[in-house]
Amino acid sequence: MKMNQTINKSTKFRVLSDDQIEQIFYAALEVLERTGGMIYHEEALELFRDSHAVVKGNHVRVPPYMIEEALNFYPRKITLRGRNNVRSLHIQKDTVTFGTGSDLPFTHDRKTGERRRTTYQDVTNAAKLVDALSHYDFFMSHGIVGDAPNPQTYDRHQFMAMLEGCTKPMVLTSVDGEGLEDLWKMGCLVQGGEEEFRLNPLFVAYIEPISPLKNDKTAVEKLLFAAKKKLPAMYTPCPSSGATAPATIAGMLVQSLAETLMAVVLCHLKSPGTPLIMGGVTTLLDMKYSTYSYGAPELSLASAANTDISKWLNLLMFSTGGCTDSKILDEQAAAEQMMNLFYSYLSGANLIHDVGYMDHGTNASLESLVMNEEMMGMVKAFGKGINTDDDHLALELIEKIGPAGEYVTSGHTFDHWKEWFMPKLQDRSDYETWKQNGSKTMLDRVKERTQHLLDTYEPEPLDEKLKKELKEIASAADARHS
């Protein structure tokens, strides 16, 4: 019997110590007490006025005890069910899931190689790929339905496009509170009613403040609706270090956390127990081109640190990975996507989104989604860590094979080699074979696989009656906004 053993069942990675997290937490409390935030929503201001918060016009300052109290009420587990009826998305501490990002206005056209506006069909195609590829656990729209009849109701149409192609759980953006209510109604139809939806939510509502410390009307509307219906939601600050947040990562994390905690208090005032998820796309403003960088190494570092903070607070975390600033799927894209995918995974964030994002969050690419599938597989293989039980130490086997033996034909190899990562796109062939097979590059293989999946994969179709009912909600919204 061995005593006092520590076995690492996975690899371990952490950026911040507990003491550093405390420093950041206290600083964020100080920000909310001293600097406060702006709220542009009457009901929210009323809720704050009726509390111990100090409200002057749109400016709200919050004493720390309100935040500490509110933090006690957030759920530590949220489970989503896709329209495939599988409760597949377990959002809970140290469980990592991957998904796409959403609403990219442009798309890399696979035929012309040019950039163009994203359409409904592009979103459905992305949905199909995410449904087909096993490492994607949830779906965000990837692109935005630029051909929707009215930008003010695009979200309902986008949800339709997503549902047509994908049966997995989702994260949805919405135009405003009214839009989110329609999406929720559509979700309830899919899940079989409001009560079923409550136990088996289909999606999480994506909501974001505007850094620094601004909460616009539509964002607050959505938060309050989510709180009212206990709809899972995430509040995701997108600070750009050096422009809308301090140029230091620590300062950005403080401000980002303060922005999150403002929502934590607001949802608590509205309705304790709101399934609110912490978030953050914490990165920098490139000082040469004034772009919000999705490929900067600082994004990986700040995101991993933010995940450390979320665990310390017992909040669930929506993080970022698999994204790049590169305009096309090239060497830069591979390097950046791999780096932020890898560290977001190691950090143990619960939902890692923006996988496949191109051109600092403006360009969609189906091929990027497919290439990331391979990279997610590689990352997961690393995260498995190393099993050191007797079978895996293989002492008996080494003795049996002996010096000068071979392992290829042993039963042990036959049993265990399947634990390895099996590449689908990586080429490990020898030179002559590679040449005979057409000297293909990674991008050639990615393109072929993308086309193959689009040609052959058929997602479980949406029930026709359900589809009609969903469309009615979208049409009614169009009529209201015409």
Add this chain to the structure above:
Amino acid sequence: MDLSNISETLIAGKADELRKMVEEGVKENINPADILNQGLLPGMDAVGKKWKAGDMFMPEVLRSAKAMSISMDFLRPLLKDDDVGNAGTMIIGTVAGDLHDIGKDLAAMMFEGAGYNVINIGIDQSNENFVDAVKEHKCNLLGMSALLTTTMPRMGEVINSLKEAGIRDQVTVIIGGAPVTEEFAREIGADLYAPNAGSAVDITREYLQNKN
């Protein structure tokens, strides 16, 4: 006074020092237009060139732009309307429904640095507010931005409102924002599109030079 010292101080982004130098220059009876044309503008030109060459970055460029703006606040009332380099007045704002303002603010600072009297009307501005501001300030340049695809069409509405008010020809309209493209700018009848805050000033300058 050696006006090239003014250029150097501007490039270094030392706002207080620059303002003092400009005030002293005026006290020494140097023509304000000369201070502008031989001191400040060559300084900003050098900043622009250094930036393009990758020798200066946004925080440094904006410090110079801020220094320029503070000195221009003092110098502008002393300039004659037809002084070369008196670029005019710009209205800039974010359209209704959009509270994102970092890109617009960066652009505003760059235009201030180029010698414009920039009136930043802020975020979430209605079509009427844009039209009223253009009228009130008799500006010759209007800048608009939108970050959201949902608010992007509002920029076209503002342009239509300018037409209805009969003042469309008074202003050059430049637009920007992450989802905005040159093609979109053409569609809604804007004169200019800038892909980022940094290039906006050059694009405007080139357009106005060709126009005149």
